[in-house]
Amino acid sequence: MTETVSAAADYRQTVFLPKTDFPMKAGLAASEPARLARWLAGDLYGSIRRARADAPKWIFHDGPPYANGDMHLGHAMNHTLKDLACRTHGMLGFDAPYIPGWDCHGLPIEWKVEEGYRAKGRKKEEVDFLSFRAECRAYAAHWVGVQREQLKRLGVLADWDEPYLTMDFGSEAVIAAELMKFATSGQVYRGAKPVMWSPVEQTALAEAEIEYEDVVSTQIDVAFEIVEAPNYPDLLKHGPVYAVIWTTTPWTIPANRALAYGADVEYSLCYLAGLSASGWSGDTAVNASLTAALDDRMAALDQWGNKFWICATELIPQLEARITERGIRGSIRVKQRLPKDALKGGIAHHPLHHLSGFFAERRPLLAGDFVTTDAGTGLVHMAPDHGEDDFALCKAHGIDPVFAVQADGTYADRADWAWLAGKGSVISPKLNAPDGPICSALREAGALLSAGEYRHSYPHSWRSKKKVIYRCTPQWFVAMDRPLAPSAAADAASRSPVPGESLHGSTLRELALAAIDATRWVPAGGYNRIRAMVEGRPDWVLSRQRAWGVPITLFVHRESGEYLRDPAVNARIVAAFKEQGADAWWTVPAQAFLGADHDAADYEQVTDILDVWFDSGSTHAFVVEARHGVAQADLYLEGSDQHRGWFQSSLLEACGTRGRAPYKTVVTHGMALDGQGRKMSKSLGNVIDPVKIIDVHGADVLRLWVASVDYQEDVRLSDEILKGVVETYRKLRNTLRYLLGALDGFTDAERVAHGDMPPLERWVLHRLAVLDGEIRADVADFAFNRMTARLAAFCNTELSSLFFDIRKDSLYCDPADSAKRRAYRTVLDTLFHALVHYLAPVMVFTAEEAWATRYPDAPSVHQGVYPAVDAAWIDEGLAARFATFEALRAQLALVLEPMRQGKVIRSFLEAEVTLPVPEALADLDLAELLLVARVNAGPLRSPAASRSPVPGESPAGISATVTDDPKCARCWRHLPDVAPETQLCTRCAEAVA
Structure with a gap:
């Protein structure tokens, strides 16, 4: 057979090759900052909130990180997971706002400021008390700014202009008010008990502030x-x-x-x-x-x-x-x-x-x-x-x-x-x-x-x-097993999920355990973990002997030892904090708080600082309730160590004042480790800096890693692991690029109804409908790694390796108005809209780049939702037929691939195959679907007759030879209808004409 083609027969200009401005090389490190700047300048976050104003609310509450250092890999993983949760629920059609926050008080910041003093040979005691607090505030504000910019660069979409800070005057006022609710209910007491004490920092510590080391x-x-x-x-x-x-x-x-x-x-x-x-x-x-x-x-x-x-x-x-x-x-x-x-x-x-x-x-x-x-x-x-x-x-x-x-x-x-x-x-x-x-x-x-x-x-x-000790000192506590006073129980009942429910006689421990039972814990093991902690925990140590934080705003009667419970006094304290911040406790005379009904000389003004976990535990009051306007957040999401930290302090604070948890669902993740499973530390030199990853590979690659791992366990990252993530990103990007190129010039006039499509197109829509249901279930389960794995497999296996491979001939060579090509492009359009929205929460910059390439004047892809899927696309019978086809295709590859590697054929298109055609596939053009020259129906051979298969033949009765049909100069298929004078098959001749 002659393979040469006349030089005059050049039909390249007649082939419909994909065309797009979407580059194969991502260049994310250079392109992402510019796109981020456009989002911020155009207030993308605000635009989405306005667009979803009438949508049902889904409220995530951000746990506040400490404002005392650069973002590390754990922060990057944590905030990417939070962003994924909000974005995916937004894609489900919810209004899913994200108000970021920072914990700005407490020993972590105070300790850093003191380190600065020590480095300069100064002592904290030599500094004016309020000046020291001002330095702590400035230190926290600096790191809030640094971390905010780093998280923006990560692609986290949040209300960056109005985050919540525990050191805001309004926040400090609410924290003090929440403490006084506990005091009013009689749950607060002062007593001497052994508490975890740091001799170096000279203060009591909470269990969540302790780590264990071998000594x-x-x-x-x-x-x-x-x-x-x-x-x-x-x-x-x-x-x-x-x-x-x-x-x-x-x-x-x-x-x-x-x-x-x-x-x-x-x-x-x-x-x-x-x-x-x-x-x-x-x-x-x-x-x-x-x-x-x-x-x-x-x-x-x-x-x-x-x-x-x-x-x-x-x-x-x-x-x-x-x-x-x-x-x-x-x-x-x-x-x-x-x-x-x-x-x-x-x-x-x-x-x-x-x-x-x-x-x-x-x-x-x-x-x-x-x-x-x-x-x-x-x-x-x-x-x-x-x-x-x-x-x-x-x-x-x-x-x-x-x-x-x-x-x-x-x-x-x-x-x-x-x-x-x-x-x-x-x-x-x-x-x-x-x-x-x-x-x-x-x-x-x-x-x-x-x-x-x-x-x-x-x-x-x-x-x-440094080591800590148990040390008995006078401290302020919240009692775990003291029944709520009647007035407090009535107030808590008014905030309870069951209107009018009486909580009189309930203890904080009982309320917390009941709230744990009513909460969804993901993974489920979190339930046992936090329940055991709350069952056995001692009374909550509220007081700290430090300077930076919200004070314990109580006045203690010098003779009786009882603290004052006066709503008018409490109201004046809250009003002063709103106007001046917590510094008012030291700048406003005590008599101004006490008013005409009490003599300041009769009272001791408490100056201990409130446990910083009480600060963060109160954030639901000034974020979830005050800013979102709901009683409970739909989601809290933090590392598993927060079962003893923020999850627990938030639970106790809300149960003590409202009789319920501040959350409906709690999701926890593991820690980020190096490639050998070791905790990252500077001394080991194994710290992986997320900022450097972003600078080299782009934020989307780091986000894809987070979305790909089983975050419920400890996760690993190394240069080798990162290479695999980059390869996955490349394949997903190439899928979007192919879709954009193949859809060049597509208009609604080309659309083909589902019922008029060939079986292959209808099968792909069936698979897309199944995938859509799976992804929505994954979002509900916060199973982002499962979702990402499904998307990657769908793009690589069912689209790139099968659907796109089979239909590229129709795309390139069919006449523009052919029904098959129109049906294919109709499905590609559906796939593009679906995939770009499925991927948008993960690869935020890449999805926007793809969307803007096709729709440069349209609103952001992030303002959209997952496209609706027609239930009529589900066709289990068709799915069964194509399962048979895929099995046959795999068997055929076992025959043809050795022939290709042995250079008997250069591509499968040169092969003429004989195989047993299952009844379910009898009406399909198998030569086209299998990408071979011709398919001849043959009998199914018994295994016994095929124990010594000859070359080019399989035990299943599949055999192949080199075709004698001529090759079309335009589509490169070997067909019997290729005309010698034009070297074109009938289909290509019509297309050229």
């Missing part, structure tokens, strides 16, 4: 001599008996006030015996060391001879292991197992009782239900200053804290503690070391049984990165 502490076993055992007098007849406790915080021993035992734990009376030395060698130095160690142990044996220890029976092996040093082998032997309640009513000496004063007070043995045999000795020393269980048990028995540790972590200056003066902070390793002052004092007193290293997880401040 090596000193673990010690300490003996407390029991001097009374009224419930089991025989205990002391054998000789001196000691209760042995184990702790990893030696610094708490001086503050001990009692011992706790488990009522159901079995204890044994035991003694030290069988000491010997092992490991002798020819090494003189080693032997000398062992001899010294043995001498120490023999001294210990002398010291403890005829003395007995009490330890939980099952923990004796652990105690024995701790007191046995290198080269020494000894044992602890049981004298007897103690009867139940043997320790009840017992009294012990503090190991340092010889110091007299506080230490000479006797220490009772108390039953504690928190005592376990997981570790230690089964006996726990109680320091009510430094533990929640300690405090509660001691309080129940009338034992008070001693307030031994000061704000900076040093011991109080008192006579009986003089030996600890100048020894440094309690978090100092030197203070707690085996040779430090506490262990040395215990050793000299003969009470230290062991001292060694212990690795464990320990709480640190997430800002200073």
Whole structure:
């Protein structure tokens, strides 16, 4: 067969090639800023709000990030997910506004300002209080501006001109008003409790402000001599008996006030015996060391001879292991197992009782239900200053804290503690070391049984990165288990989802748990997580000993100790804050707030700062309610760490004042990690800067990564992963580019009705209708990765590799008015409108670029909605037929691809195939759909007859040869009707004519 074509037969100008100004190379880093500038100048956000004014509202409430640094990858992921949620719901036809916000108060900002002071050799105490607050405000305002510009560049569409800031005067007024609602309902109280305390930052911290790091502490076993055992007098007849406790915080021993035992734990009376030395060698130095160690142990044996220890029976092996040093082998032997309640009513000496004063007070043995045999000795020393269980048990028995540790972590200056003066902070390793002052004092007193290293997880401040402690100090709290007062219950009921519902007698914990049950949690595991936290959380610590924030706006009567609950006073405070901000608490005289009914001399004005989590927890009041005009937001979306942070503080704040949650649905995402699954940190050098990604690849690529990952888990990003995202972007962009080129010149006059379309076009519309339903379901489930995967697969597999490939011949070569070409272009037009809107929430700049390329004078694509899909397009019978076709196509490729690779054919168009034609496909032009020269119907061969297939033949009975039909010079198809004189097939001859 002759393949040459006459030079005169050049029909290139007669082919309808796609034409578009939409470039193949995106150049996003250069083009996106210009497009963003046009959006901002044209107030795209406001235009959408005006266009959706009558649409049903769908309200997202933005959790406020701290205004104290550049956007990192976690911020970028978080805000892209929020933007996706709002944009996709906007595409569903809702009015979905996005009011961004920032948390501007609190320690993160105050700490940064203090760091600036320290760098300059200045002290915070040397700065005027209000001037310091002004510096904090300026610092926050600076970073709000920086982060706002970075988030704009990310393509987040929001009300950037009017964000909410917790430091706005109006916001501070609402925060104070919300606090006073809690006070009015009687849920606020002042008391001394152990709270998480940062000796470095000298303030109480919330659980959400704590992070845990592995540390090596000193673990010690300490003996407390029991001097009374009224419930089991025989205990002391054998000789001196000691209760042995184990702790990893030696610094708490001086503050001990009692011992706790488990009522159901079995204890044994035991003694030290069988000491010997092992490991002798020819090494003189080693032997000398062992001899010294043995001498120490023999001294210990002398010291403890005829003395007995009490330890939980099952923990004796652990105690024995701790007191046995290198080269020494000894044992602890049981004298007897103690009867139940043997320790009840017992009294012990503090190991340092010889110091007299506080230490000479006797220490009772108390039953504690928190005592376990997981570790230690089964006996726990109680320091009510430094533990929640300690405090509660001691309080129940009338034992008070001693307030031994000061704000900076040093011991109080008192006579009986003089030996600890100048020894440094309690978090100092030197203070707690085996040779430090506490262990040395215990050793000299003969009470230290062991001292060694212990690795464990320990709480640190997430800002200073230093250890925190439990410290008992007077603080303000919100009670979790105190019933709402009747007046507050009535007010909360008026805001409740059930009008008139009485909340009188309900506690904050009960209301919060009920609200958790009424909320949708995505993923579902979030429900168990936050419910467990709220079930077990202590009272909410409201007060902070800092300067930057909203003050606790209460006046406490100096004689009664009760705080004032006067609506008129509260109203004057709120009015002053609206006008002057929270600084008014220090600039307006107290009498001006109190008015004529109260004398300022009778009241203490509280100056503690309100927990910053209360600030952010109150934002629903001045954003969701005040600006959106609804009672509950449809969505809160943050990282999973916010179950203990903003989700919880918002829940408690709203339940305490309104009796319900401020949200209907809560979605959480994981953390952003590097390609190896490690948390990003500067020290590891694995930080991926989102700003740099945008500068190189464009924001749409970063957004596509966010939309592609399973964000409900921790997600990874590396240069290699990013390459895959760039490739996915390229394929999606090329789909839009093909559609734009193929639709060049398309008008409504070309449209073909659905019923008049060929089966292939109707099948594509069926697939589009199915896809539309799936995408809408994905949006409802916030399953953006599933949505993006569907879109990519549809574009790559069903469109580019099948539909576009099959129909390019018709597009290029059919006459302009042919029914098939018109039907194809009609479907392409439908596909363009659908895909550009499906992709618009993800690839915001690219979708707008594609839309503007086709409709330069039309409103933004982001003002549109997902196109309506005709239910008549769904055709399951047709779908089944094309499933058969796709299976046949895949089988044929197994035959033709080896022939192409072996250069038997240059393309499938040269192949004439024989195959069994399924009945469902009998009416289709299979040669056209399979992109081959000719299809001959053949019988279905049995597998047995095809076990040794010849080249060009498949086990399914498909065979192929090189066609003898001539090649059309215009369409390149091999057809029997190609005229020798024109080298054109009949179809192309008509098109040329």
